[in-house]
Amino acid sequence: MSLSPEYYAKALLRTLNIQQPVLLEEVAGRIGLQIDEVNSSGFDGALLRIAGRPDGIIGVRKTIREKERKRFTIAHEIGHYVLPGHDAENPYCDADDLVAIGKEAEKFERAANKFAAEFLLPSQAVRRIVRRLGISFGTIRFVGKQFEVSITAAAVQCVKVADNGMLVMSKRGRVKSFEKGQNFGGYVEMGELPAGSLAAQLGSKQREKRGTVNASVWLGPGYEEYRMTEHSIWMPKYERILTLLVH
Ligand SMILES: [Zn+2]
Known part of the structure; x- marks a missing residue:
């Protein structure tokens, strides 16, 4: 190994x-x-x-x-x-x-x-912060400042140490990758952004959206009875959307 x-x-x-x-x-x-x-x-x-x-x-x-x-x-x-x-x-x-x-x-x-x-961003130090503040873009921005890293880098490390969060990265309307904590169930399909997601509504008029969505929107069949918080941010410079899902 x-x-x-x-x-x-x-x-x-x-x-x-x-x-x-x-x-x-x-x-x-x-x-x-x-x-x-x-x-x-x-x-x-x-x-x-x-x-x-x-x-x-x-x-x-x-x-x-x-x-x-x-x-x-x-x-x-x-x-x-x-x-x-x-x-x-x-x-x-x-x-x-x-x-x-x-x-x-x-x-x-x-x-x-x-x-x-x-x-x-040592996971031990980040885990302490996430445990104290919970997982949100507020926490991610705080971690970014503390450790002098970008929002994307901070977001990846924060969801990895959180139990209840997933980060989805999309580019030009397509899901490219995701990262999640060990105990976050479910996966997101690569490909077009889910039609019912808040991320799919973002553009030059609205760069950020936060709300509650049905978990099946992102995770597919089998998750209809769960709800999640979705917070999506459009980063025009990179043509990328960062989505934080928390349940
Ligand atoms: Zn390289």
Whole structure:
């Protein structure tokens, strides 16, 4: 059995005694990596290894505006550097690789994202916050600020440690992936957004909607007698909708 990406993230945090929010420049330096901001139109992050030496260079696209996204990109590349078996991979990661969660995502990209999430947002610390505040976009935004990560990254980690939440990510009207806590029953079909969902009603006129929906809208047949809270937010810049389902 191989060890999980989260295991490697926890081990690195512990070994180097790293506190949150993680000082990425410092951590990179301590493990032999240099971070360079580079001009790129094709990739967000890259890990360039030096043949025959343990050192490497992380290239991060200079024009990424949000600090949080830059941080996640760097942590993702640290993941490729630390995780076994990643050294033969294509060194360039694009914007889609960096949001890859769930089954559709490429194995190595998904692993690097899991590493980055645990590295920047240790599940133990996030679980404490979610237990205290409950799962909501309010909590997710608070976690995002505390750990200096994007709403999407905070949302993924928050639902993973919550028992009663699911995060669905859609792009251009189609469900792309979802993430949930261990005790959240049910699955969401990939493909077109469910017609009865609040997410399907979002657009330039209304960017955010919150309400109660029948659970079968999202989870399909067998859930007709349950109701869930749906809170969907449209992120026009990424053409993406984040949906938080809570029961
Ligand atoms: Zn990658």
